[in-house]
Amino acid sequence: MRAQAGMSTTRFPKLVLFDLDGTLLDSAPDMLATVNRMRAARGRGPMALQALRPHVSRGSRAMSAVAFPELGGEVPAELVREFLDTYAQELGRHSRLFDGVPALLEAIEAAGSRWGIVTNKPEYLARQVLPGLGWEDRCAVLVGGDTLAERKPHPLPLLHAAQALGVAVADCAYVGDDARDIQAARAAGMPALVALWGYRVPGEDPAAWGGDVLVQAPRDLLRWPLPLQVVP
Template identity: 80%
Template sequence: MRAQAGMSAVLFPKVVLFDLDGTLLDSAPDMLATVNHMRAARGHGPMALEALRPHVSKGSRAMSAAAFPELGGEVSPDMIREFLEVYAQMLGRHSVLFEGVPALLDAIEAAGSRWGIVTNKPEYLARQVLPGLGWEERCAILIGGDTLPQRKPHPLPLLHAAAGLGVEVGDCAYIGDDQRDIDAARAAGMPSVVALWGYRLPGDDPQAWGADALVEAVHDLLEPALWGALR
C-alpha cells in the first residue's frame, strides 16, 4: 500500500493536527440537512448544497446567515442554539470522510507519529463524531471551539494541543481549510498546510494566507517532499 510502503517515521512530524469539517470530514451534507430542517419549519423551500458548502468552515452563525439571507447577517443566539440542537440530531447521517483520509491516518500511525483534531466545532459535537469513525482510541487529542477560553484564529488551541501531547510546537503541523486555521498556526509558530479540497468562499485567496504549503488533495499529504520541506 502506498501509505505504508512509501512512508517512514521521519517524514511526518511527531504530531499532525487537523481541522475537522472541510479537512478530514465532508460534513456539508449534515449541515445542509440542518438548515433545511430549519427552513422547512419556517415555510421555506430547501437550500442547495452548492449554496451552503462554502460557508461550512465559517461556523453555525455563518451557515444560518447564508440559509436565511433575509436576516441580513443578524443571526440571534436563539437561532444558533436551534442550529446546534438540530445539527446534533443530523450528526453523522450524511457526512463522509474525504477520499484518502483513512490511508493518511494509517500512514501517520505506521510512521510512529500521532494525530489529533483542533476544531472550532463545539467539543461535545466533535466528540460525538469519533465513535462512528472508530477514532475514539486513535485520536490523540481533541480540542473544540469551546474547550478553552480562546478559539481559532487565536493560537491557544494549537499551543494547548502541543503541550497536552508533550511535544514542542515545532514538532507539530496543522492542516486546515480556512484562513483561521492558518492564522492560528502562524501565531503559534506551528508549520501549516492548507487543505484546498475544503470549504471556501468565492473571494477567499489561500495563496495569501501565509501557509507553509498548499495541497490539492488528501493523497498529496503522503508525499515525502512535502514533509521534508516543512522540517
C-alpha cells in the same frame, strides 16, 4: 509559497493536527440537512448544497446567516442554538471522510506519529463524531471551539493540543482549509498546510493566507512535504 505538496520526504512530524470540517470530514451534507429542517419548520423550501457548502468552515452562525439572508448577518443566539440542537440530530447521518483521509491517518500511525483534531466546532459535537468513525482510541487529542477561552485564529488551541501530549511545537504541523486555521498555526509557530479540497467562499485566494504549503488532496500528504520552515 515556497513549497508544494509532493516533495520527497522522510517522515511525519511527531504530531499532525487537523481541522475537522472541510479538512478530514465532508460534513456539508449534515449541515445542509440541518438548515433545511430549520427552513422547512418556517415553511420555506430547501437550500441547494452548493449554496451552503462554501460557508461550512465558518461555523453555525455563518451557515444560519446564509440560510436566512433576511437577517442581514445578524443571527440571534436562539437561532444558533436551534442550529446546534438540530445538527446534533443530523450529525454523521450524511457526512463522509474526504477521499484519502483513511489512508493518510493510517500512514501517520504506521510511522509512529500521532494525529489530533483542533476545530472550532463545539467540543461536545466534535466528540460525537469520533465513535462513528472508529476514532475514539486513535485521535490523540481533540480541542473544540469552546474547550478553552480562545478559539482559532488564536493560537491557544494548537498550543494546548501540543502541550497536552507533551510534544514540542517544532515537532507539530497543522492542516486546515480556512484562513483562520493558517493564522492560528502561524501564530503558534507550527508549519501551516492549506487543504485546498475544503470549503471556501467564492473569490477567496488560499495562496494569500500565508501558509507554508498548498495541498491539493489528502493523498498528497502521504509524501509529507518536509522540511518545512515557518515564514517569519
